[in-house]
Amino acid sequence: MRTFFNVEDIGDLNKALSEAKEVKANRFGFQGLGKNKTLLMIFFNNSLRTRLSTQKAAMNLGMNVIVLDVNAGAWKLETERGVIMDGDKSEHLLEAIPVMGCYCDVIGVRSFAGLSDREYDYAETIVNQFVKYSGRPVFAMETATVHPLQAFADLITIEEHKKNSRPKVVLTWAPHCRALPQAVPNSFAQWMNAADVDFVITQPHGYELDPKFVGSARVEYDQKKALEGADFVYAKNWSCPGVENASDYGKILSKDMSWTIDAEHMSWTNDGYFMHCLPVRRGLIVTDDVIESDHSLVIPEAANREISAEVVIKRILESL
């Protein structure tokens, strides 16, 4: 595996899930693979779960880890050719990226959507330059449009908790006070479409995800109808993906608190589990009683981030 951005990169999902199970049972069992191999984790944005879980996964595999925090403001990269670089950008990406590739074997990159230029974000401009110029395998630690380590961890968690062979999984929009990227719902939708689940997306009008991520999912604008009989409720806020109207990209179109997941919402489900990738705003996305209930999977999902990262890095190491 040379890159990890989309569900196709991991290949057969059942195989990936059984490998995750094997890794979880024996997380220090593959240290030969990582010996004298270095992971470079590059953060253009803040991180708690991703930083800790990915570093832990790489150390489980016996790797050395270097963490580089790039303050996006301080370390500006020039991206155009033919420019006289006499402004605030002190290095060109055409030098910076191959240099970073010199000192490591595998690169993980976190670079969020700017939410101002839909075309730039959805072209994955930053991360694709790492793929093209670093000379190293590159995996996403959340990019402008995808967060596959999260989606894989979510799939592992669903597999561990499902009570029937083809559970109903509902991705539901929920309100938030800030404009958030679509990376988490995009990847969750992509992975659920590829998994053996009955997948439904529900959101207010205007919040439609990009068709390439919606794929074959059923879309239901009535949240109650969507949640009926759900085995897993995956709540998440996202800002307008700008599918119908590109000028609305990144905007907050609704703060409708009737979408907040509370006990009544959960009562419509099939004794369903609550899921969220964290960090979560209580009172907006979900109520205290739901997230604290024994049907909340937020901590198991977070714990499985170590496992999804370990499987992905293991696969990359095996292909070196």
Place this chain on the structure above:
Amino acid sequence: MRTFFNVEDIGDLNKALSEAKEVKANRFGFQGLGKNKTLLMIFFNNSLRTRLSTQKAAMNLGMNVIVLDVNAGAWKLETERGVIMDGDKSEHLLEAIPVMGCYCDVIGVRSFAGLSDREYDYAETIVNQFVKYSGRPVFAMETATVHPLQAFADLITIEEHKKNSRPKVVLTWAPHCRALPQAVPNSFAQWMNAADVDFVITQPHGYELDPKFVGSARVEYDQKKALEGADFVYAKNWSCPGVENASDYGKILSKDMSWTIDAEHMSWTNDGYFMHCLPVRRGLIVTDDVIESDHSLVIPEAANREISAEVVIKRILESL
């Protein structure tokens, strides 16, 4: 050992001191304990000695170490239930802490006193949440009211330099230009009360430490009388502990420079040693000639921070 905050946590002090001696002589001799174990060091405040010495100690033991710098301003945690989180706090501690516990085996936390709310600080609100919700052993890297790794290192240093079996140890307040927490004097007092020393505390009126830390110590308001015959002079500034008047908590009540430790002060002692936890303000706490003299133990104390940390982490690893 599941927590390390107070002197009771370490048990018998003579046993702890002989274990420190053993560790110091053979600091790489216990690496089997730390293999595939991860220490997460969480800093809500800056650190030089604690960061370096604790990281070194954990690496001595063969552990992996992850350092997380939490900018208290940027990463605000909601602590109340029932709140709609639509302000500047993006994550609830009830999620953040168990998540951090997922990716490590042992947690060290640094979280200083705010010095504005005595009850909040002395209840150890932040650190106790880590104990309650992380699911991991937690040790103090200086909390609101205690700094036991420092006190243990100080005790080791006294043990190494004492010239009689029951030395006189004097904790003396000294002036400073900023309001400082009481964590260091609190822990020093607690540990000296438990050790086999003749322990005296001296400070201006109004600077009385909390009775639970003063314990059985003799308190002497006349600094000269206190220092007479001292084998060890432990100087430290602290702000008002607010024992008599809670509204004075965290205030600077005196900058009396007659309390600064100079050669004359040292002449009153029994050819005593000068001690301080560092960082120290020269000219306020102590004069250049005293801190640079061959009776200054400030560097040996700092060096023993590696040893106290190693003993504590070793004990925790043994109990996993």
Place this chain on the structure above:
Amino acid sequence: MRTFFNVEDIGDLNKALSEAKEVKANRFGFQGLGKNKTLLMIFFNNSLRTRLSTQKAAMNLGMNVIVLDVNAGAWKLETERGVIMDGDKSEHLLEAIPVMGCYCDVIGVRSFAGLSDREYDYAETIVNQFVKYSGRPVFAMETATVHPLQAFADLITIEEHKKNSRPKVVLTWAPHCRALPQAVPNSFAQWMNAADVDFVITQPHGYELDPKFVGSARVEYDQKKALEGADFVYAKNWSCPGVENASDYGKILSKDMSWTIDAEHMSWTNDGYFMHCLPVRRGLIVTDDVIESDHSLVIPEAANREISAEVVIKRILESL
């Protein structure tokens, strides 16, 4: 080797080059040397290449690495004796440096020139205090006046690419929009003078490097004449070294764009290679086509930073 600042510290250059070759072919072959040894990397200034390559080199050697980012603004060190420290400096270097030495075996320091006080910079005031007070071997990760890990990496790169036994190497000044230190050209000149090359320095009047670095080099103010027949063109900007007029120290005396290395400049050479230490401002120092050509060595130079660092740290470890 106890210090690494100047070319003399590495001893015989041919021996150093053959050791570099050996290390490059077998970079994980010396891990016994680093076992249970700790490198402390102290950054007073930002770093990309130096941070990553030095950390990688130390890990290649089996060392533990602790990285300490000192925000020069936040963590001010008092340097004078006899001062009452009641200002913004909370620790004296006479304590801070020996304390840092307590927790490691080897220290690397990055501390750039301030460019305001020539005497202070050229006396290497900061770094010399680490040498004097840390009790540990200290090596430069770019100091006020030297950057020997870069110069050594450049020499390795020249050795790998030279097409005749005594190549002509030209260090040429080039324009820049900001005032930069002289550390890179100083060290490059020092190393080239010691190497078996035909070495020429070219720069506008007023940009003469300090005589102790110019050494026996030929100085040529006509850039075209200097570049004629060059096998290697080493471009770099530097601010006024203040040799003739100390009051000009650190100033930008020229932004003459005729010094920018473009295809015409390269046509004057002996089919020469282009070199630069990075980061580089395209359009000021060099044009896109030259830096992207197959005669550009900027990425191999950067890759050799891992090798120069590994040789240096290896030598230091061997002398412990």
